[in-house]
Amino acid sequence: MIQLILFLSIGVALLVSVGFLMRPHRRAEGGSTALVQARQALSTLQGGLLPAELVARVFDRTDLDYVESQGSPELRKLFLDERTRVALLWVSRVREQLLSLREFHAGSARFYAQLNPLTELSLLFDFSRLLLACRILQVFVYVRGPYAAPQIVGATAAVAAKVCSVSQESLAFLTPAYAAAGANRAARTARF
Amino acid sequence: MDVLQAADDLRRRSLVNYPRPLDRLIYLASMRDYNTGVYYHDGLASRYSPEVACEAMADCHKEAFRQLVANSLEEVVEQLEAYMASTHTSPGDFVAAWKGLEPYRVAVPVESDPLAAQFLFSTFKVALAILESRLHLPPAALSA
Numbered sequence: 061m062i063q064l065i066l067f068l069s070i071g072v073a074l075l076v077s078v079g080f081l082m083r084p085h086r087r088a089e090g091g092s093t094a095l096v097q098a099r100q101a102l103s104t105l106q107g108g109l110l111p112a113e114l115v116a117r118v119f120d121r122t123d124l125d126y127v128e129s130q131g132s133p134e135l136r137k138l139f140l141d142e143r144t145r146v147a148l149l150w151v152s153r154v155r156e157q158l159l160s161l162r163e164f165h166a167g168s169a170r171f172y173a174q175l176n177p178l179t180e181l182s183l184l185f186d187f188s189r190l191l192l193a194c195r196i197l198q199v200f201v202y203v204r205g206p207y208a209a210p211q212i213v214g215a216t217a218a219v220a221a222k223v224c225s226v227s228q229e230s231l232a233f234l235t236p237a238y239a240a241a242g243a244n245r246a247a248r249t250a251r252f
Numbered sequence: 253m254d255v256l257q258a259a260d261d262l263r264r265r266s267l268v269n270y271p272r273p274l275d276r277l278i279y280l281a282s283m284r285d286y287n288t289g290v291y292y293h294d295g296l297a298s299r300y301s302p303e304v305a306c307e308a309m310a311d312c313h314k315e316a317f318r319q320l321v322a323n324s325l326e327e328v329v330e331q332l333e334a335y336m337a338s339t340h341t342s343p344g345d346f347v348a349a350w351k352g353l354e355p356y357r358v359a360v361p362v363e364s365d366p367l368a369a370q371f372l373f374s375t376f377k378v379a380l381a382i383l384e385s386r387l388h389l390p391p392a393a394l395s396a
Contacts, residue, residue, distance in 0.1 A: 108365030113322050118371060123325040138381050139325075142374040146367075153367055230333060 098164035099231055101157040105224050109154050115217050118143070118150055121207055140205055147206035148198060154220060155194040161227050162187040179226065186223050190216060258308035259299045262293070267312060273323065274331040275338070276316035280309055281359035289362050313361045322367050329379045336383070347384045350376075 108114075127139040165183055193216045200239040270276045284291045291309035292302075300308070320328070334354045336346045350356070360369045 104365070108367055114368060114371070117322065119325075126324070126326045127378070127382070130385065133387055135378070135381055135385055139378045142378055146371050146374050149370060150367055242301065 084119070094164050094167060095231070097160050097228070101160035101219065101220060102224055102227050102231060105154065105157045105161075105220060106228075110152065110221050111159065111215055112217070115150075115213065118146055119206055119210060119213050121132075124207065143206040144201060147201045151194050151197050151201065154216070155191060155198075158190055158194070158220065161223070162191075163228070165227070183223065183226055186219055190219055190223065191220070254300055254304045255307045255311065258296055258304050259311050259331035259389070261299065262296055262308055262312055266293070270333045272334060273316045274328070274335050277313070277320055277359050278335070280313040280316060280374050283309060284313075286358070311363065314364070317361050317364055317368070317372075321372050325375055325378060328375050329382050332376070332383060343387055347380055347387065351380050363370070363378070 078115050091140060123143070124136075124139065127136055130136075138172055162184070165180065165187070197209060200212065264309055267276055267279070270279050280291070288333060291306045291313070293305050293309060296308065299305075320331075323331070336343060341349075346354035354373070354376075357373060360372065
């Protein structure tokens with residue numbers, strides 16, 4: 061009886077070991093996808109959504125002044141509807157890209173980037189702050205139009221730009237220049 | 253390097269005839285094959301190569317797009333008005349065609365950011381509405 065239990069235990073242990081060894085490697089499988097998504101999110105934020113000129117244009121009040129000078133309530137309504145739509149699109153896209161970046165930092169960033177724990181904590185705090193600001197901004201813009209909260213727009217864009225620069229550092233190893241520098245470092249190390 | 257030279261060449265020889273970003277955007281979009289997205293310019297291709305010419309035109313197209321997005325609504329209205337005058341079409345027909353067909357939607361560069369493109373489309377929509385409202389004003393109000 062004891063021998064049977066022993067053999068059964070060994071069998072179960074072997075099965076568990078085989079199962080453990082054959083499990084999908086999360087880091088290897090999801091890592092590259094997370095990296096690509098994070099890289100795309102960063103590039104969309106920095107190149108498409110956060111450039112100061114674009115943010116300034118979307119929320120520029122002088123356009124409203126110009127439309128009001130035309131003296132037509134219909135034109136004013138059309139303009140405000142259109143600008144509200146674009147402003148909401150901007151906020152939702154910023155939020156969407158920030159969520160993607162946060163996912164990378166909360167998940168696989170520590171496998172690749174050597175950020176110190178304090179920076180990571182501060183980054184996660186900034187992400188939470190930004191996502192909350194985006195929600196508040198969405199409500200303001202939806203209820204009161206695109207010019208309701210210029211301070212929140214400015215602060216959101218500024219903090220998002222800061223978060224992007226930290227993220228960029230943690231993704232720097234993906235850029236060709238960094239890879240070349242790494243190769244140079246390796247070559248120097250090999251020489252000495 | 254060749255692409256930069258070709259783009260500079262294009263600016264000096266061809267784009268100089270299109271001083272406004274809107275005119276340049278439409279001109280460059282018209283040089284692009286709708287099916288392949290490849291730009292053609294015989295003169296530029298013969299001086300450089302078809303590939304270099306295509307890349308240079310794509311760069312100038314993106315530049316015109318960025319400049320137009322950076323313009324205020326008032327500037328876009330002025331450019332649209334000037335472009336309309338240059339086509340020698342009646343203003344009513346022009347506004348009706350642009351409102352119906354929305355040709356500006358196919359005039360943006362392929363890799364433009366979707367938000368910037370949406371912003372520009374929205375600006376065109378309002379600019380056309382402004383031009384249309386002016387068409388319906390009595391002549392006295394227009395001259396004032």
